Amino acid sequence: MRRRDVIMVFVGASFTWPLAARAQRSGEVPTVGVLYLGSEESFQGRLEAFRNGLQSNGLSEGKSVRLAMRYANGDVGELARLARELEAAGSVLIVTSGRTSVQAVRTALPNMPIVMAPSADPVGAGFARSLSRPGGKITGVSILGSELSGKRFQLLKEIVPTAKTFAVLFHPANPGNEVFLKNSMAIAEVLGIEIKERAVTGPDEISDAMAWAARLPAGGVYVGADPVFTQHKEAIFRTALAARLPTMTPDIGYVRAGALVAYGPDSLEMRRQAAGYVAAILRGAEAGDLPIAQPTKFELVINLKTARALGLTVPVTLLARADEVIE
Numbered sequence: 001m002r003r004r005d006v007i008m009v010f011v012g013a014s015f016t017w018p019l020a021a022r023a024q025r026s027g028e029v030p031t032v033g034v035l036y037l038g039s040e041e042s043f044q045g046r047l048e049a050f051r052n053g054l055q056s057n058g059l060s061e062g063k064s065v066r067l068a069m070r071y072a073n074g075d076v077g078e079l080a081r082l083a084r085e086l087e088a089a090g091s092v093l094i095v096t097s098g099r100t101s102v103q104a105v106r107t108a109l110p111n112m113p114i115v116m117a118p119s120a121d122p123v124g125a126g127f128a129r130s131l132s133r134p135g136g137k138i139t140g141v142s143i144l145g146s147e148l149s150g151k152r153f154q155l156l157k158e159i160v161p162t163a164k165t166f167a168v169l170f171h172p173a174n175p176g177n178e179v180f181l182k183n184s185m186a187i188a189e190v191l192g193i194e195i196k197e198r199a200v201t202g203p204d205e206i207s208d209a210m211a212w213a214a215r216l217p218a219g220g221v222y223v224g225a226d227p228v229f230t231q232h233k234e235a236i237f238r239t240a241l242a243a244r245l246p247t248m249t250p251d252i253g254y255v256r257a258g259a260l261v262a263y264g265p266d267s268l269e270m271r272r273q274a275a276g277y278v279a280a281i282l283r284g285a286e287a288g289d290l291p292i293a294q295p296t297k298f299e300l301v302i303n304l305k306t307a308r309a310l311g312l313t314v315p316v317t318l319l320a321r322a323d324e325v326i327e
Contacts (some may be wrong), residue, residue: 012048012244015058015081017317027186028090028139029062029063029064029065029066030064030065030066030092031066031067031068031089031090031092031208032065032066032067032068032089032091032092032093032095032278032280032282033067033068033070033086033087033089033091033092033093033094033095034047034050034067034069034070034082034094034096035069035070035072035079035082035083035086035094035096035097035105036069036070036072036074036096036097036101036227037074037076037079037096037097037098037100037101037226037227037228038069038071038072038073038074038120038227038230038231039057039071039073039074039231040069041231042227042230042231042233042299043071043168045253045268046097046176046267046268046271047271049067049268049269049271050095050117050271050272050275050292051067051077051270051275052127052272052275053271053273053274053275053276054131054275054278054279056272056275056276057275057276057278057279057280059275059278059282061110064092065278065282068089068090068091069109070082070083070085070086072101072227073231074202074227074228074231074250076100076104076173076231076276078142079100079101079104079105079108080104080105080107080108083104083105083108083109084108084109087109087112090280092113092281093111093113093114093115093278093281093282093287094109094112094113094115095114095117095274095278096114096115096116096117096138096273097116097119097227098119098120098173098174098226098227099117099119099120099121099125099174099176099308100171100173100174100175100226101119101227102114102116102119102122102125102127102138103125103127103175103319106127106137106138110272111135111137112137112186113137113139113281113287114137114138114139114140114287115138115139115140115274115277115278115281115287116138116139116140116141116142116274116292117140117141117270117271117273117274118140118141118142118143118203118265118270118274118295119140119141119142119143120142120143120176121139121142121176121179122134122138122292124143124179125175125176127132128292130244130296131291131294132196132291132292133288133289133291134287134288134290134291135288135290136287136288137288138288139287139288139291139292140274140277140292140293141273141274141276141277141292141293141294141295142292142293142294143264143265143268143270143294143313148250148263148264148298149180149183149184149187150183150187150190150191151263152235152248152250152263152264153166153184153187153188153191153193153222153248154191155248155262155300155318156220156222156246156248156260156261156262157193158275158315158318159220159246159260159261159307159312159314159315159318160219160220160246160312162219163193163218163219163220164192164194164219165196165217165218165219166188166194166195166214166220166221166222167195167196167197167198167212167213167216167218167220167221167222167245168181168184168195168196168197168198168221168224169197169198169199169200169209169213169221169223169224169229170197170198170199170200170224170226171199171200171224171226171228171229171259172199172201173201173228174224174226180224181195181197184197184222193219193260196213196216196218196246198212198213200229201228202228202232203235206232206235206239207239210239210242210243210245213236213243213245214243214244214245218245219228219246220245220246220247220248220260221240221245221246221247221248222247222248222249223236223237223240223247223248223254224249224250225249225250225251225264226256229254230251230253230254233251233253233254233258233259234257234258236254236257237254237257237258237259237306238258238288240258240259241258241306241309241310244310244312246260246261246291246306246307247259247260247261247306248260248261248262248263249261249262249264249269250262250263250264251264252264252266252267252301252324254298255301255302255303255307255326256301256303256326258303258306259303259306260303260306260307260310260312261300261301261302261303262299262300262301263298263299263300263301264298264299265295265297266295266297266298267300269295269297270295273293277290286320299323299324300322300323300324301303301322301323301324301325301326302318302319302322302324302325302326303326304319304325304326304327305326305327
C-alpha cells in the first residue's frame with residue numbers, strides 16, 4: 001500500500017476524537033494553529049490550497065475547525081513566541097513548513113502535534129524515526145530537497161552550457177543548509193562546475209549578493225526556497241535580471257515572479273496533502289502513527305520572457321519537457 005493510500009485510510013476511518021473531544025463537549029470548534037515564517041501576503045496562495053484540502057477532507061472552517069494564523073514576517077527569532085501564542089489560543093496542533101519552523105515549534109512545544117506542510121528530510125533532521133512510522137509528535141509531507149539538487153543544476157547547465165561557476169544563495173537559519181551544500185558540492189564535481197555559496201539574511205542583502213555573483217562571474221544563481229526569500233521574491237529576481245544572472249529555484253512560484261527556471265514538487269498540492277493529516281489527527285490518529293508522505297508530482301517551469309531578457313536561447317528539447325512555459 002502506498003503512503004498516500006495509508007493516509008486516506010486514516011482520514012476516512014472512524015476515530016474517537018481525543019484532541020477535539022473537550023472542544024466538542026463544550027460546544028467549541030477545535031482550533032488548528034498555522035505558523036508561517038514569511039509574510040501574510042506571500043502565504044495567501046498556499047493558505048487557499050490548505051483550506052481547499054480541509055474542505056476535501058470534510059472539515060468546514062468555522063463549523064468543524066477554526067484556523068489561528070501567525071506570521072513571523074521573516075524573523076526566525078519570533079517563531080517560538082508565535083508558537084506559544086498559538087498554544088495559548090487553544091490550538092490542538094500546529095501546521096508549519098520548513099525545517100527552521102518545524103524545529104522552532106518542536107523546541108518551544110515538545111508535546112504539540114506538528115503537521116509539516118512540507119519540510120525537507122524529516123528523518124535526517126531528527127523529526128521522525130522513519131517515513132513509514134515517524135513516532136513522536138511530527139508527521140506530514142516531506143520534500144525531496146537536496147536529493148533534487150543535481151537535477152536542478154543540470155537543468156541550469158543545459159540552458160547556460162558555457163557556465164563554469166554557479167552561485168548559491170541560502171538563508172543561514174535553515175538547519176538543512178549543511179546537507180544541501182554538501183550534496184551540491186558533490187554534484188558540482190560530477191557536472192564539472194564550481195559552486196560558490198553565500199548566506200542572505202534579508203532583503204537589504206539582495207543587491208550585494210547579486211553583485212557578488214556577477215563578479216565571480218557566475219553563470220547562474222541558485223536561489224533556495226525559503227519563506228524569507230518568498231516574501232521578497234520579486235525584488236530578488238528583478239535584481240538578478242538587472243545583473244544579467246540566470247536563476248534556478250525549487251519553487252514554481254518564483255518563476256512566476258521572474259526566475260528563469262524552477263524544478264520541484266507542486267507546493268500547492270503539498271498543502272492540500274497536509275490538510276489530510278490535520279483531518280486524521282482531529283479524528284483521533286496519533287501524529288507519530290501517520291506515515292510521512294513524499295511528493296509524487298514534479299514540475300518543470302521555464303520563464304521564456306526572462307530568458308529573452310537575458311539573451312538566452314532555451315533548448316527546444318528542454319521546452320518540450322517543460323510542464324509550463326511562461327511567455
